[in-house]
Amino acid sequence: MSIEVNNLTKIYRLKHGQKKLAVDNISFTIPDGEIIGFIGPNGAGKSTTIKMMTGILVPDNGSVSIDGLNFKKNRKEIMMKTGVVFGQKSVLCWDIPVIDSLKLFRDMYRVPNDVYKENMAVFTEILGLDEFINQPPRLLSLGQRMKADLAASLIYNPDILFLDEPTIGIDVLSKERIRQFIKKTNEERHTTIILTTHDVSDIESLCEKMIIIDKGSLIYDGTLPKLKSIYRTTDLEEIIKKIYLAGEEGNAKIC
Amino acid sequence: MRKYADLAIIGIKEHTAYLNSVWANFLAKIVYLYMQYALWTGLFSSNTGKNIPLSQDETIRYIIVATVISTFMECDVIAWINNQIQSGDVANQLIRPLGYRSMIFAKHIGTSIARIMIYTLPLGILISIFYHGELICREQLLYGFLSIILAYLIQFLYSLIIGQMAFWLIVTWPLNMLLAAIYKLLSGSWIPAAMFPRVLTVINMFLPFRAIYGIPVTLITTPMSYESICENILIQLIWLAVLFPVSEAVWIVGKNKLVVQGG
Numbered sequence: 232m233s234i235e236v237n238n239l240t241k242i243y244r245l246k247h248g249q250k251k252l253a254v255d256n257i258s259f260t261i262p263d264g265e266i267i268g269f270i271g272p273n274g275a276g277k278s279t280t281i282k283m284m285t286g287i288l289v290p291d292n293g294s295v296s297i298d299g300l301n302f303k304k305n306r307k308e309i310m311m312k313t314g315v316v317f318g319q320k321s322v323l324c325w326d327i328p329v330i331d332s333l334k335l336f337r338d339m340y341r342v343p344n345d346v347y348k349e350n351m352a353v354f355t356e357i358l359g360l361d362e363f364i365n366q367p368p369r370l371l372s373l374g375q376r377m378k379a380d381l382a383a384s385l386i387y388n389p390d391i392l393f394l395d396e397p398t399i400g401i402d403v404l405s406k407e408r409i410r411q412f413i414k415k416t417n418e419e420r421h422t423t424i425i426l427t428t429h430d431v432s433d434i435e436s437l438c439e440k441m442i443i444i445d446k447g448s449l450i451y452d453g454t455l456p457k458l459k460s461i462y463r464t465t466d467l468e469e470i471i472k473k474i475y476l477a478g479e480e481g482n483a484k485i486c
Numbered sequence: 487m488r489k490y491a492d493l494a495i496i497g498i499k500e501h502t503a504y505l506n507s508v509w510a511n512f513l514a515k516i517v518y519l520y521m522q523y524a525l526w527t528g529l530f531s532s533n534t535g536k537n538i539p540l541s542q543d544e545t546i547r548y549i550i551v552a553t554v555i556s557t558f559m560e561c562d563v564i565a566w567i568n569n570q571i572q573s574g575d576v577a578n579q580l581i582r583p584l585g586y587r588s589m590i591f592a593k594h595i596g597t598s599i600a601r602i603m604i605y606t607l608p609l610g611i612l613i614s615i616f617y618h619g620e621l622i623c624r625e626q627l628l629y630g631f632l633s634i635i636l637a638y639l640i641q642f643l644y645s646l647i648i649g650q651m652a653f654w655l656i657v658t659w660p661l662n663m664l665l666a667a668i669y670k671l672l673s674g675s676w677i678p679a680a681m682f683p684r685v686l687t688v689i690n691m692f693l694p695f696r697a698i699y700g701i702p703v704t705l706i707t708t709p710m711s712y713e714s715i716c717e718n719i720l721i722q723l724i725w726l727a728v729l730f731p732v733s734e735a736v737w738i739v740g741k742n743k744l745v746v747q748g749g
Contacts, residue, residue, distance in 0.1 A: 324499075335493065
C-alpha cells in the first residue's frame with residue numbers, strides 16, 4: 232500500500248493562548264513495499280506526523296491518503312491493514328500473558344486460523360516467541376517485550392507497518408534479530424515500512440530511502456546514496472549530525 | 487462478537503491478575519457492610535433515628551442491597567481513560583479497527599463479570615447466612631433487574647463522559663474527586679435517598695446520580711405501585727437518552743483536541 236501525505240499541518244494549543252507549530256505543511260509520497268527511514272532531531276515533529284499518518288491525531292490542515300483511502304471515510308478499512316509499534320509504548324495488555332493479546336488481535340483483525348498458526352511458527356523461529364509467550368509483558372525484558380510487540384503488530388499481516396523507535400534500549404544481538412525480522416517481513420510480504428529511529432545502524436541496514444524533518448518542516452526526501460553523495464561521505468552518522476547542526480543554526484534545507 | 491468476548495475475558499483476567507488485591511477488596515466490602523449495619527442499627531436504637539422517614543428494617547434492607555449492587559456497579563472507566571491519556575497509551579487503542587468506546591465497554595463488562603463472581607456472589611451467600619429477614623420485594627424483582635441494567639448503562643455513560651474530558655484536561659483527578667464525593671452522597675449508595683433533606687432531594691432530581699443506586703435499590707427493597715415503578719424506570723430511560731448524546735458530543739470534541747503524551 233502506498234501513502235500520500237499532502238500539506239500536513241498540526242498546531243498544538245498551549246496555555247495562555249500560545250501555539251506551537253509541530254508539523255508545518257509537509258508533503259511526501261511513500262511507494263508500496265518500501266522501507267523508509269523517517270528521521271529528525273528530538274522535537275522535530277516525527278511522532279506527531281506518524282500519529283497523523285496512523286489516524287491517532289487529527290491534522291489541522293492537509294490530508295493523509297493510504298491507497299486512495301482516507302481516515303474520515305475509511306478509518307476501519309485502513310486500521311485493518313496497518314500495524315504500529317511504538318518503542319516506548321507497548322500494544323500488549325500489561326498484566327495478562329502475551330498469548331492472550333495475540334489471540335485478541337487474531338480475532339480483532341479476523342486472521343484465519345491457518346495464517347495465525349503460520350505466523351506464530353515464524354515468530355517462534357525468528358523471534359523465539361515461545362520462550363515468553365505465556366508470561367505477562369510486565370515480567371519480560373525490554374528486548375522480549377519488543378519482540379512480542381512486533382509479533383502482535385504483524386500477526387494480522389498488515390500492508391503498512393509503522394515502527395517508532397523499535398530498537399530503543401535493546402542489546403546488540405536482539406537489535407540484529409529484530410532488524411533481520413523487519414527485513415524478512417518486507418521482502419516476503421511486500422509490507423510498506425516506515426521506520427522512525429535515532430539509531431543510524433537501523434537506517435543503514437534497513438532503509439533505501441529517507442525522509443528527514445526538522446522543526447516540523449520537510450528537509451529531505453530521497454535515497455540514502457543520494458544523501459551520501461550530497462555530503463560526499465559514506466558516514467551517515469556524520470551526515471545526520473551536520474543536518475541537525477544546520478537546523479539549529481536555522482539553515483536546515485538540504486536540497 | 488468474538489473480539490468483544492476476548493476484550494471481556496481480558497477485563498476478567500486483568501481484574502484478577504493480583505490475587506492479594508482481590509482478597510483485600512473483598513474483605514473491605516465485608517467490613518464496609520458490617521460498619522454500615524452497625525452504624526444504622528446504633529442510630530435507630532439510640533432513638534436518634536425516630537425522625538428518619540424509613541424504618542430500621544427498611545434502612546437495613548436498603549444498605550445491604552445497595553452494598554451488594556455496588557460490588558459490580560463500580561466502574562473503573564474514568565481511571566482507565568485517565569491513565570491511558572496521561573501515559574499516552576491511548577494511541578495504542580486508537581489504532582484499532584474497533585471503536586474506542588466499544589472496546590472500553592467490552593472490557594468494563596468483563597470486569598463486572600469478574601466482580602459478580604468474586605465479590606457479589608460470595609457476599610450474597612454471607613448475607614443469606616447472617617441476615618434472616620425478607621431482603622427483597624419478590625413481586626418487583628423483574629423490574630429491579632431491569633432497573634439495575636439501566637443503572638449500569640447510566641453509570642457507564644457518566645464515567646465515559648467524565649473520563650473523556652481528560653482528552654483536553656489531561657489530568658482530571660481533582661474533578662473526579664469532587665464528582666466522586668457528590669456521586670457517593672447523591673446516588674444513594676451510602677445513605678438512602680429517601681432520607682435526604684428537601685433541598686438535596688430537589689437538587690438530586692436534576693442530576694443522574696439517584697438513577698444509579700437510589701432507584702434500583704428502592705425498586706428491589708420497597709413495595710410500590712405500578713405507576714411509581716414505571717415513573718422510576720422512565721426517569722432512568724430519560725437519563726440514558728440525555729447522557730448518550732452528551733457522551734457522543736464529548737467524544738467528537740475530545741478526539742479533535744487529543745494530544746498524545748510522550749514521543
